[in-house]
Amino acid sequence: MYWQRFITQDGMSLLYFLLPVFGGxxxxxxxxxKNPHILHKKKRTAFYCMHISHRGGCGERIESTMEAFENAVKHGTEMLEMDCHLTRDEYVVVSHDENLLRQTGQDVNISSLDLQDLPLYKERMEVLFYEGRYSTGADRKIALLEDVFRKFPELPVSIEIKENNKRLMQKVSDLVRSYNREGITVWASVDNTIMTECRRTNGSMPYSFSMTRGMLLLLLFYTGLLPFVPLGESLLQFYLPRIMNRTYFPGGILANKLAVSLLEKVTMRRSLFQHLAARGIQVHLFVCNEEEDIKAAMEVGATGVMTDYPSLLSTYFCKTRSSD
Incomplete structure (x- = not known):
């Protein structure tokens, strides 16, 4: 009885101590x-983008071509999103895939070919994030990153690096420096190891969250630690989960749809996005190819939207601004 009374009293004392500490x-x-400025100085990037064109706006022109980039700019895009690879003769080219089977019909790797030997894109290319849709265009040539920098010297660009190729990173960095674009060219990669190497190659460029860092961000948010932790990233680029049900699980399996629904509830937190925005970290949700998706992204707190259809996004923003 004595020990039971002692344990009970000791437990209650501990509880009385922990409750106010936890509450505080x-x-x-x-x-x-809600007030991150108290602990953190707001980031001041050289750009602020609401209109981002995924692969240059690959729903309206063949992906990652100069024609696609020019079309996106014509429709008011504020950032071009792209992926880069290195040819055998060390030219940095813009292509989503290293292997060109999907894009050209030829089962070859960019790294195995010289620039002059790269095949043309297909005349008709499927839009991966919009089932049953295809893009066409007069330009089927794989673009050089340098041509993009030369054509659009002041336009922000997000470059995703998919392979841990130090030579590629160095070449990208050299071009960025050569065209004086360090403030408006973003390192992006889902792989944290690759992102670390990108930052080691050029630490002056802003960078986005990798997958590992994104998961850590969510952990910090749900444990309440986020407001106390400094963040080096300038952008969070993430899927709008609802598009996965149409893209990856069309007519899909119930378990997959439930998983996506759970992912949406966990990740699409307006208070999280507002906190990041208040710290100067832009939140870009993708790939929004329907008006209802653009609206959903903006309502949850995205600061920018990435799309395959730059004209659709421009029309949406024009309509919402005119109605305000």
């Missing part, structure tokens, strides 16, 4: 989540 921590975390 929770209230402080919530307050700082």
């Amino acid at each position: 921590y929770t209230l402080t975390s919530l307050y700082l989540l």
Whole structure:
């Protein structure tokens, strides 16, 4: 009886101590989540983009071609998103895939070919994030990154690096420096190892969250630690989960749809996105190819939307601005 009474009293004492500590921590975390300027200086990037064209706007022109980039700019895009690879003779080219089977019909790798030997894109290319849709265009040539920089010297560009190729990273960095674009060219990669190497190659360029860092961001958010932790990233680029059900699971399996629904509830947190925006970290949700998706992205707190259809996004923004 004595020990039971001692344990009970000791447990109650501990509870009386922990409750106010936990309560104080929770209230402080919530307050700082809404007022991050108290602990963190707001990032001031050289760009702020609401209209981002995925692969140059690959729903309206063949992906990653100069024609696609020019069309996107004509429709008011504020950032071009692209992927880069290195040819055998060390030219940096713009292509989503290293292997060109999907894009050209030829089962060859970019790294195995010289620039002059790269095949043309297909005349008709499927839009991966819009089932049953295809793009066409007069330009079927794989673009040089340098041509993009030369043509659009002041336009922000997000470059995703998919392979841990130090030579590729160095070549990209050299071009960025050569065209004085360090403030408006973004390192992007889902792979944290690759992102670390990109930053080591050129630490002056802004960079986005890798997958690992994105998961850590969510962990910090749900444990209440986020307001206390410094963040080096300037952008969060993430799927709008609802598009996965149409893209990856069309007519799909119930378990997959439930998983996507759970992912949406966990990741699409307006308070998280507002906190990041208040710290100067832009939130770009993709790939929004329907008006309802653009609306959903903006309503959840995205600061920018990435699309395959730049004209659709421009029309949406024009309509919303005129109605305000």
